[in-house]
Amino acid sequence: MTERAAPSVEVSPFQADGILSGFLVSGRWPASTVEWARFLVLAVRVAAVPGMLPTTTVFSVREERPEQSVPGTVGLILAEGPVVGENAVQPGRFASTQPPGLLVLHPPTEIRPSLPELDEVATGCVLLPGLPHLGLDHRAAWVEADQHGNVSSMVSRAGVDPQTDADTAVLAMFLAA
Template sequence: MSDPNSNPLNQPLNVEIAPYQGGDDLLSGFVVSGRWPSSTREWAQFLTLAVRLAAVPGLVPTTTVFRAVEDTPDGPMPGAVGLVTSAGPVLGNGAPAPGEFRRQTPPALLLLHPPSESRPSIPEASEAASGCVLLPGIPHLGLDHRASWVEAERDGTITRLVSKVGVDPAQDPDTAVLAMLLAA
């Protein structure tokens, strides 16, 4: 009998993403299965899904910070490798404090903006949500920060997708906020 989780051809497993909601019907995060995204491109694909969900009315009520953690959810989630979970709103009650993630740097931090808190990049984009993923590097060791930005309309249309290696977090408001959560 073969193990359904085995990979006999040593082909890379797919990255599988499943969103989950908390008891308040808000987007609480994502279960990552198979394997973690391993490139800026794969994290941009992940962010695209997350931003499309942020465009759904009521799922993300305010700009929210999410962080990748290597914990796995309780319950039957075969192949789960970790979570991208809400760390709280970017401002106000429950917001993560500057430097909150400095002790254990997450592999990725995301910022999701609902349509009410996004400014569309093109005039014809309506009800657009947006987001940013920062993949922290260690620049003094030659490992650059990487980031992606996505904007999507309520119908799922992607109106902006940018990925960049060698990011200076101070040059963009979203990456600056995420970098502040990593720095002491």
């Protein structure tokens, strides 16, 4: 008896007016923190393309499918808005219906590379909120990459205290406030 392979996670970025608006997820959702980190690598590489992401932006994981989706679509990861500024995401926006994950992507114009040999990088963080009082830890991943696809940093962790990192603290604030 042969073991059947699980469907792969397929991700397609989409844009509106040349600006990254989100990602269509097909096949299945990432099943582990490592798989979410792999997704984040793709998202950060897209954000590193000059002009694709004008400012630091929050994205939410949504398990609903668009009305006219392609077969196999499992959901969307949608741009919710910038972290600061006129149309900024407000604290507590996700408090009533908590998404399974939140991301923040920083474009190259707002980040200093961690390695001197890199010119411009984008970074990102995904926070997968848990229920620590029930033994389900918060999980997170962080990625830094340039427009050529070079990944200079990739970290994933379970048991994350959101207050120990600026990105996870901001994402946790959007969930809890």
